[in-house]
Each structure stands twice: as C-alpha cells, then as structure tokens.
Amino acid sequence: xxxxxxxxxxxxxxxxxxxxxxxxxxxxxxxxxxxxxxxxxxxxxxxxxxxxxxxxxxxxxxxxxxxxxxxxxxxxxxxxxxxxxxxxxxxxxxxxxxxxxxxxxxxxxxxxxxxxxxxxxxxxxxxxxxxxxxxxxxxxxxxxxxxxxxxxxxxxxxxxxxxxxxxxxxxxxxxxxxxxxxxxxxxxxxxxxxxxxxxxxxxxxxxxxxxxxxxxxxxxxxxxxxxxxxxxx
Amino acid sequence: xxxxxxxxxxxxxxxxxxxxxxxxxxxxxxxxxxxxxxxxxxxxxxxxxxxxxxxxxxxxxxxxxxxxxxxxxxxxxxxxxxxxxxxxxxxxxxxxxxxxxxxxxxxxxxxxxxxxxxxxxxxxxxxxxxxxxxxxxxxxxxxxxxxxxxxxxxxxxxxxxxxxxxxxxxxxxxxxxxxxxxxxxxxxxxxxxxxxxxxxxxxxxxxxxxxxxxxxxxxxxxxxxxxxxxxxxxxxxxxxxxxxxxxxxxxxxxxxxxxxxxxxxxxxxxxxxxxxxxxxxxxxxxxxxxxxxxxxxxxxxxxxxxxxxxxxxxxxxxxxxxxxxxxxxxxxxxxxxxxxxxxxxxxxxxxxxxxxxxxxxxxxxxxxxxxxxxxxxxxxxxxxxxxxxxxxxxxxxxxxxxxxxxxxxxxxxxxxxxxxxxxxxxxxxxxxxxxxxxxxxxxxxxxxxxxxxxxxxxxxxxxxxxxxxxxxxxxxxxxxxxxxxxxxxxxxxxxxxxxxxxxxxxxxxxxxxxxxxxxxxxxxxxxxxxxxxxxxxxxxxxxxxxxxxxxxxxxxxxxxxxxxxxxxxxxxxxxxxxxxxxxxxxxxxxxxxxxxxxxxxxxxxxxxxxxxxxxxxxxxxxxxxxxxxxxxxxxxxxxxxxxxxxxxxxxxxxxxxxxxxxxxxxxxxxxxxxxxxxxxxxxxxxxxxxxx
Numbered sequence: 001x002x003x004x005x006x007x008x009x010x011x012x013x014x015x016x017x018x019x020x021x022x023x024x025x026x027x028x029x030x031x032x033x034x035x036x037x038x039x040x041x042x043x044x045x046x047x048x049x050x051x052x053x054x055x056x057x058x059x060x061x062x063x064x065x066x067x068x069x070x071x072x073x074x075x076x077x078x079x080x081x082x083x084x085x086x087x088x089x090x091x092x093x094x095x096x097x098x099x100x101x102x103x104x105x106x107x108x109x110x111x112x113x114x115x116x117x118x119x120x121x122x123x124x125x126x127x128x129x130x131x132x133x134x135x136x137x138x139x140x141x142x143x144x145x146x147x148x149x150x151x152x153x154x155x156x157x158x159x160x161x162x163x164x165x166x167x168x169x170x171x172x173x174x175x176x177x178x179x180x181x182x183x184x185x186x187x188x189x190x191x192x193x194x195x196x197x198x199x200x201x202x203x204x205x206x207x208x209x210x211x212x213x214x215x216x217x218x219x220x221x222x223x224x225x226x227x228x229x230x231x232x233x
Numbered sequence: 234x235x236x237x238x239x240x241x242x243x244x245x246x247x248x249x250x251x252x253x254x255x256x257x258x259x260x261x262x263x264x265x266x267x268x269x270x271x272x273x274x275x276x277x278x279x280x281x282x283x284x285x286x287x288x289x290x291x292x293x294x295x296x297x298x299x300x301x302x303x304x305x306x307x308x309x310x311x312x313x314x315x316x317x318x319x320x321x322x323x324x325x326x327x328x329x330x331x332x333x334x335x336x337x338x339x340x341x342x343x344x345x346x347x348x349x350x351x352x353x354x355x356x357x358x359x360x361x362x363x364x365x366x367x368x369x370x371x372x373x374x375x376x377x378x379x380x381x382x383x384x385x386x387x388x389x390x391x392x393x394x395x396x397x398x399x400x401x402x403x404x405x406x407x408x409x410x411x412x413x414x415x416x417x418x419x420x421x422x423x424x425x426x427x428x429x430x431x432x433x434x435x436x437x438x439x440x441x442x443x444x445x446x447x448x449x450x451x452x453x454x455x456x457x458x459x460x461x462x463x464x465x466x467x468x469x470x471x472x473x474x475x476x477x478x479x480x481x482x483x484x485x486x487x488x489x490x491x492x493x494x495x496x497x498x499x500x501x502x503x504x505x506x507x508x509x510x511x512x513x514x515x516x517x518x519x520x521x522x523x524x525x526x527x528x529x530x531x532x533x534x535x536x537x538x539x540x541x542x543x544x545x546x547x548x549x550x551x552x553x554x555x556x557x558x559x560x561x562x563x564x565x566x567x568x569x570x571x572x573x574x575x576x577x578x579x580x581x582x583x584x585x586x587x588x589x590x591x592x593x594x595x596x597x598x599x600x601x602x603x604x605x606x607x608x609x610x611x612x613x614x615x616x617x618x619x620x621x622x623x624x625x626x627x628x629x630x631x632x633x634x635x636x637x638x639x640x641x642x643x644x645x646x647x648x649x650x651x652x653x654x655x656x657x658x659x660x661x662x663x664x665x666x667x668x669x670x671x672x673x674x675x676x677x678x679x680x681x682x683x684x685x686x687x688x689x690x691x692x693x694x695x696x697x698x699x700x701x702x703x704x705x706x707x708x709x710x711x712x713x714x715x716x717x718x719x720x721x722x723x724x725x726x727x728x729x730x731x732x733x734x735x736x737x738x739x740x741x742x743x744x745x746x747x748x749x750x751x752x753x754x755x756x757x758x759x760x761x762x763x764x765x766x767x768x769x770x771x772x773x774x775x776x777x778x779x780x781x782x783x784x785x786x787x788x789x790x791x792x793x794x795x796x797x798x799x800x801x802x803x804x805x806x807x808x809x810x811x812x813x814x815x816x817x818x819x820x821x822x823x824x825x826x827x828x829x830x831x832x833x834x835x836x837x838x839x840x841x842x843x844x845x846x847x848x849x850x851x852x853x854x855x856x857x858x859x860x861x862x863x864x865x866x867x868x869x870x871x872x873x874x875x876x877x878x879x880x881x882x883x884x885x886x887x888x889x890x891x892x893x894x895x896x897x898x899x900x901x902x903x904x905x906x907x908x909x910x911x912x913x914x915x916x917x918x919x920x921x922x923x924x925x
Contacts, residue, residue, distance in 0.1 A: 064861035064872070102849075103861035110842060110864065118846020122853040 002085065002093055003050045009081050010047055011040075011228045015195060015206050015219050018047050022132050024193040025156045027164040030181050031197035036204055037166040038062075039226045040197060041135045042074035044164055049097040053132035056161075057101065058116065060108040060138030067103035077225035102131070108138060113151040120159045130159055137166040141183035149190060169196075180209060197221075203229055234589070235310040238515045238536050238604040242508055243312045243561070245329045245362075247353040248339035249893075253369040257339060257495040257504075258302070258313060264426060264502055265304035265311075301559060301590040301606060306505045312606045330356050332547045332561035332606065335482075335512030336364040337504070342376035342402075342492065346384040351841075351894060354389045363482045365511050366393065367504055368492040376402045378492040388841070388867055391488040394451040396478075397503070398444055399492055400434065409493060409500045410437060412445040413474050418503055425498025451487060452477040475510050482511045515604030520563045522619070522627035525576060532627060534564040536603040541565050541622035542573060544601075545629045546614050549664045559590070559608045563629070565622060566602040567609070573620040576628045582620070586610040616666060641689060641881075642678035643704040653702035654679070661692055668692060673712070711878045712832060713915065714904050715781030716790040717825035720745035724797070725820050727813035735804035738762075738813035740770055741797035744821045751778055752792040762798035762810070769807035770795055773814025782819055783827045784919050789904070793818070829912045830904040832877040837870060838887065840895035845869040847890050855879035856908070874902055878911075 007018050021027070021044055029037045029044075038059075045055045059067050072094075079090045104116075116134075123130050136152070139145060156163050169181035176185030184194055194209040204221040208214045220229040235241055246254045303312045314329040330336070336357055340350060357364055366385060368378040378399055385393035397409040400417060408419040410433050417434060421427040433441050449469060453460045456477035462469045481487030491507055493500025520534040522543055534543055542565030550557040560567065567573065571584050588595040588608050601607035614620075619629045645651040658670045658681070669682040683689040689706075696702040724741040740762065753771040762770065774793045781788040798813075836857065840848045842864060848871055852859050857875035880899060887895050907915065 064863040064870075068861065099858050102859045105861070105863045107864045107866075115842070115846040119849040119853075122846075122850025125850065126854045128853060 002089060003052075003097075005082055006078050007047055007050045009227075010043060010050075010078060011206075011219070011221060011226060012043050012047050014228055015208065015217070016044070016193065016211065016214070018051075020193075020211070020214075021047060021164075022162040024162055024164075024191075026153070026191045027162065027193040027195075028167045028184060028191050029164065029195050029197065030167045030169050030184055030209070032169050032171045035197045035199060036221075036223065036226055037168070037197065038070060038137050039074060040195070040206070040221075041137060041164055041166055042070050043078070043226055045101070045133060045135055046071070046074055046078060048132045049100055051132075052097070052100065054100045054102070054129065055133050055135065056116075056119075056131045057103045057135040058137065059103070059105050060111055062105060062137070064103050064105045067105065071098070071101060071103075074226070077227060081225065081227045108140070113148065113155060117155060117158075120155065120161065124159075131161055133162045133164060135164050135166075139165060139167075141165075141167050141187075149187065153190065167194075184209065199223070234598065234600075234602060234605050235305075236538070236602060240309045241312070241514055241604050242309060242512055243332070243334045243515065243604070243606060244508060244512055245314045245333045245336045246339060247329075247336050247357075249341070249344070249350045249353075252339040252341045252344075252350075253495050254339050257337075257367070257369065257501065260424075260495050260498060260501045261311075261313065261505060262302065262304055263424060264505065265306050301608075303589060303606075307509060309509050310605075311505070311508060314606075329547070330360045330362050332545060333362060334515055334518050335508070336362050337508065337512075338364045338366045338488075339369050340366060340381050340385070341373075342368045342371045342378050342381055343373050345377075345381040346388040351389065354391075361485060363485050363511075363513055364488060365482065365507055366391075366488050366490045368490060369495055371399050371402055371492050371499065372404065372406045372494040372497045374403050376406070378402075378490070382490045385488060385490065390866070392451065392481075392486055393488045393490050394448050394478075395444055395492075396448060396489045396507070397491050397493075397500070398437065398441055400437065406494055406497065406499060409491075409503065410441050411503060412441060412448050413471050415441065415445065418500065420499050420502070425501070428502050449474060452481065455481040455484070455487065479511050483513050483517055520629075522563070522629050525626045525628055534627075537564065538566045538602050540603075541625045542567055542571075542620070543622075543625070543627050543629070544573075544620045546612075546616060546618045546620065549614070549616050551660050551664065555611050556613065557588075557608050557610055558612045558614055559606065560601065560620065561606050562601050562603050564603050566600050567607070567620070568600045569598075572623060574623055574626075575614055576619045576621050576626055577615070577617075580613075581623070582612050582614075584609060585612075615663065640680050640682040642673075642676075642680055642707045643693065644679070644707070646703040646705065650702045650704065653700040654696060654704055657692075657696040657700040657702050661695070676712075678707075708881050711876075713784070713786045713907075714830040715783050715786045715788045715827050716830055716906075717744065717746050717822065717827050718906075719826045721821040721823075721825035723817035723821035725813055725817035726799070727809055727816055730801075730804055735801070736806065736809035736812065737799075737801035737804035738766070738806075738809040739797075739799040740795050740810065740813045740817045742793065742795035742817070744791055744793045744818070744825055746790055746825075747792035748790065749792070750789050751775060754792060754794040756794055756796040757798060758796075762795070762800055763805070766800065766805065766807060766810040767795075769810040770798075770814045773811035774818050776811070777815055777818040777822075781827065782822050784829065784916060786829065789830070829907045829915055831907045831911075833874050833902045833905045834877050834880060834899045835902040836873045836875045836880070836883075836897055836899050838873070838895055838897040839868055839870050840891055841867060842869050844891040844895055845871065848887070848895060851883075851886060851890060855883070856911075876905075876907075877901075 007013060012018060029040050031037050045057060048055045057067055075094055079085050152163055155161065167183050169183055173182060176182050178185055180188060184191065191210060193211045196207045196209050198205050204223050206219045206221055208217045222229055246258055248254050301314050303310060314333060340346060368381045370376060371378060382393045382395050385391040396412055399406060400408040400410060408417055410417050415433060417431045419429040419431060421429050452474055453463055459473050459477045462473060478487060478489055489511055491504050495501055515536045521531050522534055523529040524532050544560045544562040544567055546558045546560050548559035567584050567587065569584055569587050573582050573584060575582060587598050587601055589598050590608055598607060619627060621627050645654045661668050662670055667683060671680055673680050681689055693704060693706060696704060720743055722743050726739040727736060729736040753774060755767050778788045838848050845862060849859055849862065852873045852875060855875050856879055857873045860872045862869055862871045887897060
C-alpha cells in the first residue's frame, strides 16, 4: 500500500506518468546547472524502485556515496509529502527497495559503455530480471558524443533498458529553431521524452518538451524537495 | 658486518609471480661471490635455485617463504630478502617491507605491470619504501621495456624514468646503454660475469641522447645544481645526475627503471650498481617507535650502536634447532649474551646464538648492529614483537595484518594425523598471522583460513610433508539460522499424572519475531504461574533456540511472551514448566512461518577499471547485490552484499576473470532470509544427511 501511495504522490506520476516512463528508449531532463536535474532523475528512478524493479544510476560527477545520499534524500522527500507514515514501515520499505538500486560512479575521461555492457550481460547470463531504467548523469552534451550515444542506443535496444540522461543547458544560450535547448535540438530524433526545468518565481517549472500529447504541459515543483506545488496547463 | 651504515643496503626483491625474482637473486649471489654455481629455478638442471630452500618451493617453481641473504658489492653490504610474488603469500612481503629500506620491483618486459605488482606497490606505499624497477626478461619474444615503463606511470602512478636503453631485444638482446655514463655495457664470459664497457653503437646514439635528455629533465626536479647546469648549458657530471635521482628516489617521487635479462646474464651488475647508487642506506630512513613510558610519544630511532637497542622480530621459523626469530635492528646492537626485553609482554630474554642468514644456511655472528638483519635462536615470541634494552620501553608499530578471505574444513585421516595436525596448526598459526584455525562449535569441523586457496593448499601439503598429517579438505559449512516471520499463539499443558509424583504445568502466550536474538517477556498476573517457576519457563523456551525444530539450525530473533498459565500445588515443578515451555515452543513455532536465514557478507572488490563490468557480473551470478561502484583513478571499487555460501572459490574465479589484477575483502554483514529455492535445497541436503 505504501509503495502505491508513494508512486501516486510522486511528481513523476503527474508530469510523465509512472507507466509511461519506461515506454521511452531515451529520455532527457534538461536545465542549466544547479536547478535539479539529478534530483528529478532520482524521482524517476524511485518510481521504478517502488515497483520492485532494478535501476542503475551512472554518474560522472558524483561519488557512489553522494549518489546514495541523493536517493535517501529523494525517498525521504517523497515519504514526507504523503503526510504521516509509520517511520518503521518507511525504513523497512527503503531497506527493501534500496537493494534494487546500483549506483556507479565513473571518471568522465575514462567512461565507456563496454563496462556497462558487461554488467548488463551478466543479468542475462544469470537469468536475472534486467534493470528497468538506467540514469546517466554528468555527460557533457556540449561535446560531440555521437558515438557514445550510439553505443548507449545499442544498449537500449540490446537489453530493452530505458535510458534517461541529465542534459545541461546554459542560461544565456539561444534556443534552437524548434524551441529546444541546443543540446537537445541537435539530437532530438534520439529522444522520445524530454522535460525542461527552469527556476520561476522561487519555484521550479517543469515543462514537458517532448512526450506525445503531454508536450507543452507545465508543472510547478518545490525547489527543496522536487515535489509538486500546483499544475499549470 | 660492515659498520659504516652508509655502505649498507637492506633491500627486498618484489614482483608478480614468475617475473624472475629468484633467478635474479641467484645471479646476484653468483656475481658477488656468495655462490659458485648458478642453479636454475624449476630444477632445469635438477637442483633448484639456492634461495628456494623449501622442497615445495623447488617443486612448484614458486617462492613461498621469504629467504634472507647477504652479499657484498663494491665495498657495500647488501642484505637481500627474496619475497614471494603470489598474492596468497602477501604476509611475507608485508613483513619484509616493514624491515627493509628499499625495494627492487621486478617487472616482466612482456607482461608488464601485473596483479601482484599492484599489490606490492600498495604495500610499498603503505610503508613508504623507495624503489627502483628492473624490467626483466628482455630476451623474451614480445619484450617491450619502454611500454612497461609507461605502465608503471599509467597503472601504478609512478614517475618512472628509463635509466638504460636495451641493445637489442628478444633473441637479439646483447646489452644495455647506460644513459648516465653514456656507455654501452656487454656481458661476457660463460655467465656474463665480465662487464665490457664500450662506446654506444653508432645507430643508437641519437636515441640514447634523446632518452638521456628526458632522464636528466626528470632528475632536474630534485636538484637545483642540475637545473642550473641545464640552464647554463654547462657540463653535467654523472655524480650530479645520480645525486638528483637518488634524492627523488628517497622522496619516492621518481622510479628509475633498469632493464636486462637475469636468465641470460644480462645487466645484473649495473642493477647492483643502481642499488648502491639509488636505494637508501639505513641512515637515509627515518625509523620511529613509540615510547610506552611516555604516553606513547613518537621517538625517532638512531642508527647508533651505542644507544639502547631496539629491534623488530619480523619472521619466525620453527626448525630442528628450535624457533628462529628474524630481526631487524634499528638502534643499538644485539650482542650475544646480552639481555633484552620483549616490550609486548615485558619478558626478559637473553640473546643466545646469533646468526646471519644465507637462504637456508647460517653463519654465526657475535652481534647484529643497527641497520642490519639477522636471526636469533631460542626466543619465544610472536611476529611483530619489539625487543629493547632494559633501560627503555619502546614499541615499533605492528605490521599491518590482513584478514583471511577464504576458509575450508579439514578432517584428519586417522588419530595419528589428528595429533600431528594439531601440532602443525599450532606452529603455522604462530608463524603466519594471516593463517588462522578454529573449531566450528556448531558443526565440529576444524576450519582453516587463509589469504587464498594456494595459501591453504600449501599448508595442507606442509602438514602432510613436515608433520605426516594427512587431511582431507572440504567446503566449509555455512552457519545457517532459523527464525519466524509472524506471530503465533501457544497454549500448552504438560501433564503426567498417572500415579505417584506427577508433572503439571500450563503456559500460554505468543511468540513473535523481534530484532534481538531472544527475548522473554513475563506478563503473568494473579499468580497463574508462581513466580518461582517463571525462570524455568524462560529456560525451557531458551533451550529450544539452540536447535530449531525445522532443520536443527540455531534459532534467532524470537520474542516469547507468556500471559497465562496454570499450575498444580503438588505436581508442578521447575522441570514441569520447562517441559511445558518446550512443548509450547514447538506448538507455536510451526504456526509462526519459520524460515531459514543465511550469512550475508560485505564483499568489496578492487579491480582495474577494464574489469569492472565482469566483476559486477560475477557478483550478479552469486545472488549478490551490488550496492555501488566507484572509479578511483585506474581502479574501481565495487561494494556488494553476497551470501557466504556463494563465495567459496571466489578468489580463484576472480583472479582468472581479472588476470589476477583484482582483489577483494570479505566481512560478515548480516543474516538474511534465503530464497525459497535455496531453502528447498538446504532442506533436501539436511534430509539426505540425516538418512546417511
């Protein structure tokens, strides 16, 4: 029950749709630095964990400890958003679902997909359920990473794993002709879902840039918790 | 023994297995006139190398126990410890590094930096031991010393600099060019014992000059004099360069790289020159102890023969003449007949027979002065003990000892083997702190623990050869537990009233899961069970915890609450209520959904990044849960939780999956419920054991 309540309460349910997340091959969360891409991605990943699915969170910025802290924080914010929850129950649930999370920290310079491929292959070999989603945080989309994205695409296809990226845009950069940040614009054909976060009047506005008929929907989030404030349509 | 400590070098020769350490040492002993015949390793000539004195070492072609020897080269006394390269014998390397001043790190010119090179490097870092590198086997097909020098940089983070260039490689390897003297060395005579110094071959002069410039550039960071000479384009003397390199080596900021082929008798003599030129003397090393009489304050030890003695016991050997204790003297001198105190236990000892070691042969000496390594007979002590003069109470820092990572059960073949096995285990555990043994009280098995399967294999073999104790080995049994997962009520009457003294007791209440091992809660009111029988009830319940009703594993995590009962004025007794409690336990236990729990280990793997994915895969295949992975430079650290039952043989599998380059540690984490399929297997196994 608590799992279900938490997922219903999750901002992701409103903004993207819990069941809609993994229908994407590539998803992106965009914003300029420091707005909350990683925390938003953590909330996306939590929806999978709450459905007893495995997730892999790859970070080129954060250490393993920091990744774990972010998830602890994200889960706590989600639990607090419900109102009163038996703390022991919440802790027991976290102990259970946390086992399905794998945080991997790489150095940006030496990151390559071969290591992830070996890891994902081992699931098949051991006949274990594949992770439902992989978060990639810290890739520099200002660089030419075409080859890397192609390799990620092949992982997505080979292992049927939905991959969500943190994509950093820049404050004073002009948008592309389709109205997307440049980092997404030049690669938009790869991405089937994208959410843009920007600060607006002490809140964070989440705009669905790309997601079928949810496109252009806007939502407001609390900066401290990434929980929904109100919907703007 | 030479007393001018500037002319003493205490060095170790460390490397990965089969890099040629023992062959190199054999050549060193030959060229320094310590031995008069070269014997090849692995008994190609039927004899075996001098340094590998144990039969097993000769047979397997590996070095197991470290052997110490000394030699003299160009008026310098070099004490050498030849150490094993195999990861399972790391304790020997650790011990040696604790007492040595410098290390020659041997690398194979084909394989380059390998697993144990990484381990040894970490050990050298831990004890801050300066090193020089020797790229061996330049006669092998595929030899590439320049690549190995780069690997030293890339994989181990050394500031490596080539001090020589090879003249020919593979089967054309003839000699080396010394980039300091800018001369070519060739090695003539049947065993390369004559060093012929010639001009650099014409076709290598440009290459040599370029390499020399690079080397001088690297060295200049450690010498203002050299930097000035470069800037002023004035003459750069050999001494200037050597002094700069030596400074860098002592600071551990540069690793000079030499090369050759010990087997083909090429370039060993220049390596000996390098040991003298670049590795520290005892005077160059800051050794400290703690003053136990002064709040454990750090004191710097002085290599002064007249100061109070401080010595560290770093190796024990039990031989035919009794226990032999290897010592490094840091201050003062151990003189035959003098009194010393073991600062660990305060016991006084008299220094009896003192010897200097040469592999398995001994030379009697009258004293072991500061800066030297020797051995003492007839002292009862442990490895890591500090011996001091009676006037002081210092202790050296104990050596870092790793926890064993593998264990297995051993069963002696017969009674005689049992007695001899105990003697053997007693000796081995005293000699080697990473080899442990205990009797598993739950299973009755004798369990031995060590650093790897080879480590344990060798001890099992030594038990057989040295103690005639033949044992069979098996997989250790996992210590499973039982527990319950839901609350269940009980209401049990124990009654035996068939004439004469009877027994009566009734207990009612509930059992439920809890965090503690066992909890007993008394909620009896109105005297339904007299107070004097309550402890008996608790005892009865507790007695059932030792062997679970389900599978006879110890039970854990149960809270029993009694809230009702009945007694008989005549027939009730402590025995009756104990029996009632036992019956109540059995009644409720089956209703409380009992499950089996298994020990889960925290496993941390450290691996080169290229193997990160495969290591994570190995964990996946073992019902392990990866908690995360962190890249740290060229290595990745993977943290996971894995059932103990899945970890047997893991060290071997990990080694072969990562070319021996990964290591892991394992410690107990918690008990967790086993999956249903595993529980069924365990039940089946138990049933089969019962039938048998």
